[in-house]
Amino acid sequence: MDQFLSSTAFKGNTKKSVYFNGGIKMSYNHTVVEKKWQRNWKAAHEFKTTTDPNKKNYYALDMFPYPSGQGLHVGHPEGYTATDITARMKRAQGYNVLHPMGWDAFGLPAEQYALNTGHEPSEFTAENIANFKRQINSLGFSYDWDRELNTTDPSYYKWTQWIFEQMYKKGLAYEAEVAVNWSPDLGTVVANEEVIDGKTERGGFPVYRKPMRQWMLKITAYAQRLLDDLDLIDWPESIKEMQRNWIGRSEGAEIDFDVATDQTTAKKSFTVFTTRPDTLFGASYVVMAPEHELVDQITTADQKDAVAAYKDEISHKSDLERTDLSKDKTGVFTGAYAINPANNEKLPIWISDYVLVSYGTGAIMAVPAHDTRDYEFAQKFNLPIKPVLQGGDVTKEAFTGDGVHINSDFLDGLDKDDAIKKMIDWLAEKGVGEKKVNFKLRDWLFSRQRYWGEPIPVIHWEDGETTLVPEDELPLRLPKTHDIKPSGTGESPLANLTDWVNVVDENGRKGRRETNTMPQWAGSSWYYLRYVDPHNSEKLADFDKLKDWLPVDLYIGGAEHAVLHLLYARFWHKFLYDIGVVPTPEPFQKLYNQGMILGDNHEKMSKSKGNVVNPDEVVEQYGADTLRVYEMFMGPLDASISWSEDGLAGSRRFLDRVWRLFIDDDGKLRDRITTVDDGRLDRVYNQTVKKVTDDFEDLHFNTGISQLMVFVNEAYKVDALPVQYVEGFVKLLAPVAPHMMAEIWEKLGHQDSLTYAKWPTFDAKFLVADxxxxxxxxxxxxxxxxxxxxxxxxxxxxxxxxxxxxxxxxxxxxxxxxxxxxxxxxxxxxxx
RNA sequence: GCCGGUGUGGCGGAAUUGGCAGACGCGCUGGACUCAAAAUCCAGUUCCUUCACGGGAGUAUCGGUUCGACUCCGAUCACCGGCACCA
Incomplete structure (x- = not known):
């Protein structure tokens, strides 16, 4: 679950490195101050989640990272700072705040590293996590580390496995034969992203499509609810739209066709799905996917060779190649004919890879006059094109719009909507078809042929029975090994570990453990639940605690998870809701996608372009507060904006200006800070409290910070700084620059923690002018x-x-x- | 190709519901401080025109709605992201 896998050395900028503390004056020393407060916060358990029943609860969540060996990237802290500001503001506003962090630590890079070096992935992962945690803490985020979790921890994945077992029991987890990318040279299955131009990324070996037994999760059973419940949540409309398109609901009809028979053949029939049943009279041929089960049965003797050759050709193409070459339609006639149920016409049956076996019924009725794809195919193979709608010119292109029906018997004269209704009624009456809703969404391919994932808790017995590992034996632990090697069979490396794989039950019956593991999406589909009750050994989380905290009030992460992660998590959540484990139908009430931080050349940061900025260097040179201010000030949270060293230096300048406004050269409070209020700052102060509070609430951090700058500019122009305004300002800036504000707060004479100091309020009377x-x-x-x-x-x-x-x-x-x-x-x- | 998004000074960006375009920051220019520089503080900074007051133009391009458009509508162009023959 991580978008930032590349990194390189920080591009040092010596020109701006003026912030060392070598001068005579006591200027602000970020290194000393930031370390001091990070130490204090840790010692005081400052950010431990409170559970005061008199307070309201607020759950601020980040998409947890994959702890890569590259460490943190400046893109990570953008979203983390946004949730951190919100969490800190909510604490000050009197909420109990749950603000946790953890690690999505299963995944491919660790496995590849292990394969290459012989290291144990868990050891390597632990080192990466330690590094990530050090970096995150150096930025002063207010996480409750008592709730830290790690998807590779057996006490965590015990529950990932438990959820799988519940799904299995409800018939939502099943096995199917599905094609995978098989590399005989590597002896492994490779992921789509590891295949480049039909060859493996590592080694450049050929990849073949090979059907293998796989676990599937029936997300399609939840398609309609996943679609409908988008209306319940406060997400960006664009993300909702992407999910709607991905689910892809379409209404139409299924129509049964008989295969034309003679005396020698048995009666066969098949079903097609169409969104335009009204054009049935315009059907001039039928197309089946090459993988359709009927193809071999109906192909005539003289077409057998051609069909076999075509199917063979298709099997060598990857999915990508099949779609890449889609401009040019290909196909073969089977020699067989189907009977159009509407008019008993004989229609030739073709096969072509433009019909997908995985969508609808894997067969279509082709109406070339009114469907662009069918039109192209008909043109290429000289098949008849018969218009059944007025409008358009079928000698030029397919007409896909609405129009009055012609050549359509009882539909003649009707428009599209009426004709569809009438045709569906007619089909139902004759018993040859019915109304049908189809979804593009497919079931979730849930197994991976990998070592470094959650073991699927299933045993295959020699008598053919498949059983779950009993719940009281969970977690089914991933066996330790220093020797991860490809199995050579397409199974995961676990197949090599015979001690683990082979089992015998109390009756002496032999069995074999499932060697597939779960995909990385599994652990990330429910982690937000575990944070609520991370140490529970009886349940994945206590129901009453879930009731207190769910749904997540604010969830921030990258837009690249718009569909997969967020759809999978919603699916699991709904399932858990159905079996009474969670109290809400949706997991994340408010979602926000942070934008990307680009390199200073306006391109995506990447190692090869040499434009990657390392947060460690920024923290060292400018301080964490500066990085936080800069990332929030550079523009709207959801925009993609280029990194600018000058902008970063400007943010530091602002913080120095704040420091000097309140603190003199001896590190003491300035005597301008007084209890006298001459009224000159009344208006701007109250405006600032209002605007900053509203803007932070709406995640408009850039404009909120700009208002804080306005206040500072005004404050420089007056002689007296009323102490209550100084304190209010410190509280407002504290969520963004917590270290410096904690230091000033202390200098203002406070023993109590700034974290829980009450958020300032404004007096509306100062906002209205005469x-x-x-x-x-x-x-x-x-x-x-x-x-x-x-x-x-x-x-x-x-x-x-x-x-x-x-x-x-x-x-x-x-x-x-x-x-x-x-x-x-x-x-x-x-x-x- | 389809879907979604974005186009505002030299740069990052502001601008409630259609009502002062350019807040804030960067950069640049000038002044103060300094022997000098840096840092800091103050002032100016959309473009054209004017000594000045002022005037004209201007939110990718073209057109429309409106008393009034960065904002709404239509077309076009450019860039970014996603999807891939879904019947």
Whole structure:
């Protein structure tokens, strides 16, 4: 679950490295101050989740990272800072806050490293986690580490396995033969992303499609609910739309066709799915997927060779190649015919890979006059094109729009919607078809031929029985080995570990453990539940605690997880809801996708481009607070923005400016900070409290920080800084720059922790002015600005505007046609 | 090809519901401080025009709706992301 796998050395910028503490003045020393507060927070268990029943609960969650050997990337802290600011603000606002972090630590890189070096993946993973944790802590995030979790920990994956077993018991986990990418040279199955141009990424060996027994999860059983419940959640509309498209609901009909028979052949039939049953009279041939089960049975003797050759050709193509070459339609006639149930016409049956065995019924009725793909195919193979709708010109292209039906017997004269209804009724009445809803969504291929994943807790017995590992024997532990080798058979490396694989039951019956493991998506599909009750040994989490915290109030991560992770997690959550384990139908109430941080050349950061920035270097040179301020100030959270060393330095300059505003050269509070309020900062202070509170709540951190800058600019212009405003400001900036603010808070004389100091409030009376500036336009162009009393009468305002000397020049001797007056805002004079 | 998103100064970006375009920051220019520089503080900074007051143009391009458009509508162009023959 990680988008940042590449890294390289920090591009040092000596020009800006002026922030060492070698001067005479006591300037702000981020290294000392940040270390001090990180130590204090750890010692005080500052961020331990509170469970005060008198407070409301808030759950702020980050998508947990895959702890790669490369360490943290500057992209990680963007989302983490956003949730951290929210968590810190909510603590100050009096919430119990659950803000946890953990590790999605199963995955391919560790396995490959182990294969290459002979190291144990768990040891290597533990080192990576330690490094990630060190880096994350160096940025001052307020995680409750007592709730840290790790998907590779047996006490965690015990419950991942438990969920699998519940699904199995409900018939939602099943085995099927599915094609995989098989590399005989490597002796392993490779993932799609490891295949480049039909060859393995490592070694460049050929890859073959090979059907293997695989575990599947029946996510399709939840398709309709996954679609409907998108309406319950507060997610970006674009993400919802992507999920809707992925689920891909389409309404249509299934229609049964008989295969034309003679005296020598038995009666056979098959079913097609179509969204346009109204065009049945325009069907001129039928196409089956090459893998369709009927193909071999119906192919005539003289077409056998051609069909076999075509199927062979297809089997050598990967999915990608099949689609890449899609511009040009290919196919073969089977020699057989189908009977159109509407008019008993004989239609030739073809096979072609443009029909997918995995969608619908794997067979279609082709209506080339009204379907673009069928049209291309018919053109290529000279098949008849018969229009059944008025409109369009079928000599040029397929007409896929609406129109009046023709050549369609009882449908003639009807439009599309009516014709579809009438045809479905007719099909149902004759018993040759019915209304049908189809989804693009396919079942989830849940097994991987890998060592480094959760073992699937299943035993295959010699008598053919398949059983689950009993629940009281979970977790089924991944056996330790220093010798991970390909099995050579396509099975995972676990197949080599015969001590583990072979089992015997109490009756002496022999069995073999499942050697497939779960995909990385498994552990990440429910981890947010475990944070709620991470040490529970009886249940995956206590139901009442889940009721207290769910759904997650704020979930932030990269947009690349828009579909898969978020759909899988929703699916598991709904299943757990159905069996009474979780209290809500949806897991994540509010979702937000952070954007990408690009390199300073406006390109995606990557090792090969040499534009990767390492957060360790930034923390060392500028401090964690600076990095946090910069990443939040550089633009909207969801935008992709280029890294700028100058911008980073500017953020540090702002923090130094804040420091100097309150602290003198001897490291003491400035004497300008007083209990006297001369009123000069009343307005800007109250505006700042309001804007920052609203903006942080809406995740508009860039504009919130800009308002804090406005306050600082104003504060520099006055002589007296009222202490309550200074304290309020420190609290407002604390979520973004917690270390420096904690230090100033201490210098202000506070023993108590800033973390739980009450969030400031504003007084609305300071936000309203007695006078307002009203703009006066002539024909929509700004001409004059007037200072007038607030809520001045419309007529008076109009009179004052028209009396203005400068304005008269623009009216001249033209006629005033109309005057639009919006109180406290605008007067627009329309002249002719 | 389809779906989604984005186009605003030299740069990153602001702009409630259609009502002062350019907040804030970077960069740049000038001033103060300094022997000098850096740092800091103050001021200015969309473009054209004007000594100045002022005026004109301007939110990718073209058109529309409106008293009034960065904002709404239509078309076009560019860039970014996702999907891949889903019947």
């Amino acid at each position: 006078e307002v500036e009203v703009i006066v336009q002539v024909n929509g162009k700004l001409r004059v600005k007037l200072q007038v009393a607030k809520d001045l009468d419309q007529a008076v305002l109009q009179e004052q505007a028209l009396a203005d000397e400068h304005l008269k020049k623009f009216i001249g001797d033209k006629k005033v046609v109309k005057v639009i007056v919006i109180p406290n805002k605008i007067v627009n004079i329309v002249v002719k």
